[in-house]
Amino acid sequence: MKYVMLIYQGTALDEQATLSEEEQKQVHADYQAINQTPGVTPGVPMGLPENATTVRVEDGRTLTTDGPFAGMKEAVGGWFVLEADDLDAAIEVATRHPAARHGGAIEIRPSEVYW
């Protein structure tokens, strides 16, 4: 199974900023470990949602607004692709992600072919 793993930071980045140096190193190491997990293809790193621009087209007009489509707290913070046997294996990887334990969350979306 192929899964797209969406990272929601929620309050995780704020929380991680207050951690001790030792704990921050652990967070960094956990990110590394996930990227090196067999089956993981890391996504392109995403900048902060504050710098996002959202585009809609209504009646042929382009509407451009500042910020992410969802609220700032609900914005996607990153993603990676995971090739795993089943959902339990994907859940296991998600639990190791620092965002999951620092007030954010990982959303596991099975990949699907529509064409």
Place this chain on the structure above:
Amino acid sequence: MVTPLEQVFREEWGRVVATLIGFLGDFDVAEEAAQEAFAIAADRWPRDGVPGNPRAWLMTTARNRATDRIRRDRAFATRFGVLAAASHAEVPTNATTFPDERLELIFTCCHPALAIEAQVALTLRTLGGLTTDEIARAFLVPERTMAQRLVRAKRKIKAAGIPFRVPPVHLLRERLDAVLAVVYLIFNEGYGGRDELATEALWLGRALTELLPDDPEVHGLLAMMLLHDSRRDARFDDGELVLLGDQDRSRWNTRQIAAGRAELDRALALRGRGSYVVQAAIASLHAETPCDWAQIAALYGRLTHLTGSPVAELNRAIAIAETEGPEAGLRIIDHLALDDFRYLHSTRAELLRRLGRTDEARDAYRRARQLTDDGAERRFLERRLTELAGRPDSG
């Protein structure tokens, strides 16, 4: 009235469906094939007699139906250039024994990635063999809603890759607790008088004790359900709710109480100390005359400690009220954050009534009535209010 044929169907449905899902990897094809096999049996057996080994007959017939269906679908799939079903759809055609995969099935149905309502519905449908319509009626939702719930759940199992297996050791406890919670929820839904759900929960609980004979909590859950259910006939008199203290004990099912206590003994022998075992022990004490309220209070204390549940604490207050008087019970209740819980108010009302604090009791009964949808419970509260109407406040 359950005929022997219905009995066989009842016992075999879950097993046949589970085995079929095991080698087909598809809930819908499995269910459809099982349904066809059972329909053929219902047609033939009364005429030709029940085969010597009904299970093998049902399994073989269902398997053959499934094989036919897959062949047809393969042809269909090839015609449209779509990849055929995965290789595990190869059906073993010469198997003489069939593995019992009900445990795999129940863990799949109760996977935490499914919404709890979906877990309940899937368990009742695939293991229990209840029809969509029966489940819908039991949960008071339209059949269409229930059908959609089931379709969506099955689709998610496939799309999200929820595994069909008994979880590995490091996940087992957590996942088993989820399974037990589903069975308990089904039982609780049935407790208010929807007997078919209570019966179903007991049946599932018993199946779990066969499948996981060494888990104390599994026995604890079954013990608790048996002991509560043993009072089923006494809990209602002409459709009206009767409280434990006022029940006609001759209407308690003594055989079921004994069966419940045997399960409890088994759980204790397995060193079970978890929440279901504790609740079973409490239910067992409730079935004694006179009731050992001090011991019940101590066990509810233990349950509060285990679960952190304010409901357990409310029950402890009831036991304390019996040993130390209503004021002592009220002192505990007034600290509980359960303002939307109808039983908190009905319990308060009862204790206030005993103390002669009629005005406060009346308010509490009214609040409980406000929070109650159940007909029998509402009528009970109405009766209490009527009794209090003419009584002066002496508190």
